[in-house]
Amino acid sequence: MEVVGQLQKQYVDFITSLFREAYLDDQYVQLQKLQDDSNPEFVVEVVSIFFEDSEKLLNDLASSLLVSISLFWVFILCLRPSLLLMVVLFFLLFLFQLYSQQQVVDFKKVDGYVHQFKGSSSSVGAQRVKNACVTLRNFCEEKNLDGCSRYLNLVKQEFYLVKNKLETLLRVSITLW
Amino acid sequence: MGSDCSSVVAEELHVLAVDDSLVDRKVIERLLKISSCKVTAVESGRRALQYLGLDGEKSSVGFDGLKVNLIMTDYSMPGMTGYELLKKIKSSSNLREIPVVIMSSEKVLARIDRCLEEGAQEFLVKPVNRSDVKRLRDIILQGYENDENKGSQKRKLQDLSPTSCFARDLTPLKSASASASSQQSCLKRPRL
Numbered sequence: 067m068e069v070v071g072q073l074q075k076q077y078v079d080f081i082t083s084l085f086r087e088a089y090l091d092d093q094y095v096q097l098q099k100l101q102d103d104s105n106p107e108f109v110v111e112v113v114s115i116f117f118e119d120s121e122k123l124l125n126d127l128a129s130s131l132l133v134s135i136s137l138f139w140v141f142i143l144c145l146r147p148s149l150l151l152m153v154v155l156f157f158l159l160f161l162f163q164l165y166s167q168q169q170v171v172d173f174k175k176v177d178g179y180v181h182q183f184k185g186s187s188s189s190v191g192a193q194r195v196k197n198a199c200v201t202l203r204n205f206c207e208e209k210n211l212d213g214c215s216r217y218l219n220l221v222k223q224e225f226y227l228v229k230n231k232l233e234t235l236l237r238v239s240i241t242l243w
Numbered sequence: 244m245g246s247d248c249s250s251v252v253a254e255e256l257h258v259l260a261v262d263d264s265l266v267d268r269k270v271i272e273r274l275l276k277i278s279s280c281k282v283t284a285v286e287s288g289r290r291a292l293q294y295l296g297l298d299g300e301k302s303s304v305g306f307d308g309l310k311v312n313l314i315m316t317d318y319s320m321p322g323m324t325g326y327e328l329l330k331k332i333k334s335s336s337n338l339r340e341i342p343v344v345i346m347s348s349e350k351v352l353a354r355i356d357r358c359l360e361e362g363a364q365e366f367l368v369k370p371v372n373r374s375d376v377k378r379l380r381d382i383i384l385q386g387y388e389n390d391e392n393k394g395s396q397k398r399k400l401q402d403l404s405p406t407s408c409f410a411r412d413l414t415p416l417k418s419a420s421a422s423a424s425s426q427q428s429c430l431k432r433p434r435l
Contacts, residue, residue, distance in 0.1 A: 093370050100273045100373075108273055116266050181319065185348050186266040189370050 070242065077238050084235070089228050094191030110236055116190045120225055123183045127218055130176050131211070176214065177206040183221070194224045256380060257281040257309050261291045261316035261328065262346070271315065271346075271371060278376045281309065288323030288331075291316070297335055311341055313364075313383055315371075318347035318354065326358055333362045342383060346371055 084090045101108040184199035198221040205213035258280045260271045268284045275282045285291050295311065314332065316325040323331075325345050332338045342364035347354065355366045364382075367375055 096370070096372055097270070100270070100277055102277075105273065112266060112269050115269060119264075119266060178321075181348075182264065185369065186264055188348060189264070189266050189270055 073238070073242055077235075077242060080238070081235060084231055088193045088197075089231055090191045091193040092191065093189065097191065110240070113190060113232055113236065116186055116192075117229055119186055120183065120229075123179055123186075124222055124225065127176060127179045127183075127221075130179065131171060131215055131218060171209075171211055171214075173206045173209050173214075177203060180206060180221075187225075192225075192228045195221065195228055198224045255279055255281050256312040256383060257283070258313045258315060259291060259294060259311045260284040261286075261288060261314065261320070261325070263287060263317065263320045267317065267369070274371060274373060274376050275315075278373065278380055280313075280376075280380065283309075283311075287320060288316070288325070288328035291328060292331060295332070295338055297331065297338060313379065314341055314343045315367075315379075316343065316345060317369075318345050318358070319349075326354075326361065329358060329361050329363055342386075344379060 081090075085094075097109050097112060180199050180203050184196055184203065187193075187195040187199060198217065202214065202217040202221055205217055258275050260268060260275065260282060262268045262271065262284070263286055265286075268286065272282045272284050283294065285294060291314070314328075316328055318325040325347075329343050329345065332341065332343055339362070343362070344365045344367060345358045345363045346367045346369050348369040350368050358366050365379065
C-alpha cells in the first residue's frame with residue numbers, strides 16, 4: 067500500500083527532525099522502548115499526563131509571578147490630580163511597584179514549580195523545555211523578576227511547540243500502527 | 244516474620260517506588276514491570292511509611308502481605324524528602340535492612356554523600372533507565388543468593404534436623420559492591 071508507505075516515511079522524517087532540532091531527546095526513545103504489546107498505550111499515557119501536569123504548572127507559575135498593584139492606579143485617577151501631579155505620582159508609583167514586586171514574589175516557590183517542570187519534561191524527553199527551565203531557574207536564584215517573566219514566556223512557548231508536535235506524532239503513529 | 248524453608252525470593256522483586264511526580268511514577272512503574280518486578284507506587288514519603296506500617300498508627304493492617312525488597316525514592320518531594328524517608332527507614336529495626344535507592348534529577352555531591360552516609364544503597368540520576376534497574380535487580384537478587392548460600396553452609400556445618408526451618412531474614416547485600424560502574428548515572432561509594 068503505497069499511501070501507507072508514504073505516510074510511514076513522512077512519520078520517520080518528522081520524528082527525525084524533532085530529534086535533530088532537539089525538541090526531543092533520547093529519553094523519548096527510552097519511553098518508546100518501554101512500550102510493547104502488553105502496554106501499547108504507554109507513550110500516549112505518559113505524554114498525556116505530562117501535558118496535563120504542565121498546564122497546571124504553567125498556571126501556577128504565572129500566578130506566582132504576578133503581583134497586583136493595579137488598584138493604586140485607579141485610586142490615583144480618582145483623585146483627579148493636575149497633569150503634573152499625575153505624572154509625578156505615576157512615576158513614583160512605577161518605582162514603588164518595581165521595588166515591591168521584587169519583595170513580594172516568592173522566588174523559592176517559583177523555583178519549586180520550575181524544578182517540577184524541569185523534572186517532568188526531562189522524563190518525557192522534551193529537551194528544549196527542560197533547557198529553558200534550567201535557565202529560568204537561574205533567574206529565580208538571582209531573584210531576577212524581569213528575567214523570570216521573560217523566560218517563563220519562553221518556557222511556555224517551548225512547551226506548546228513540543229505539545230503540538232507530539233500530538234501530531236502520536237496521532238500519526240496511532241493511525242499507522 | 245514467618246519461617247520459610249523454601250527459597251523465599253522468587254525471581255520477582257517487590258519494589259516500593261516513591262515520587263511526587265505522576266509522570267515519573269508512571270515511568271518508573273513501567274521500567275520495573277518490564278524488568279519483572281512487582282511495583283507499588285506511592286506519591287509521598289508519608290504514604291510510603293503508611294504502606295510499610297511505620298506511620299505510628301499501630302493499625303496492624305500494615306503491608307498488604309507483600310514484603311518489600313527494595314525502595315526507590317525521589318529526593319526532592321514536598322513534605323518529607325527522600326532523604327528524610329531514608330533516615331526514617333534506616334532507624335527502624337524492622338525495615339532498615341531494605342535497600343533504599345535515592346533518585347534525583349540533580350547531581351549535587353553533598354547530597355549524594357549525605358544519602359550514601361545515611362545508608363542509601365545507591366544514588367541514581369534521573370531519568371532512570373532500564374540498565375540502572377536491571378543492575379539494581381541483579382545486585383539485590385545476588386544478595387539474596389549469597390545469603391541463601393551462607394545459610395545452606397550453616398546447615399551442613401550444624402547438621403540441622405528437618406524441623407529447624409530457620410526464619411528467613413531477607414538481608415540484602417551488605418558488603419559494598421566493588422563494581423566501578425562506568426555509567427554516569429550511578430554514583431556509589433563503599434559503605435564503611
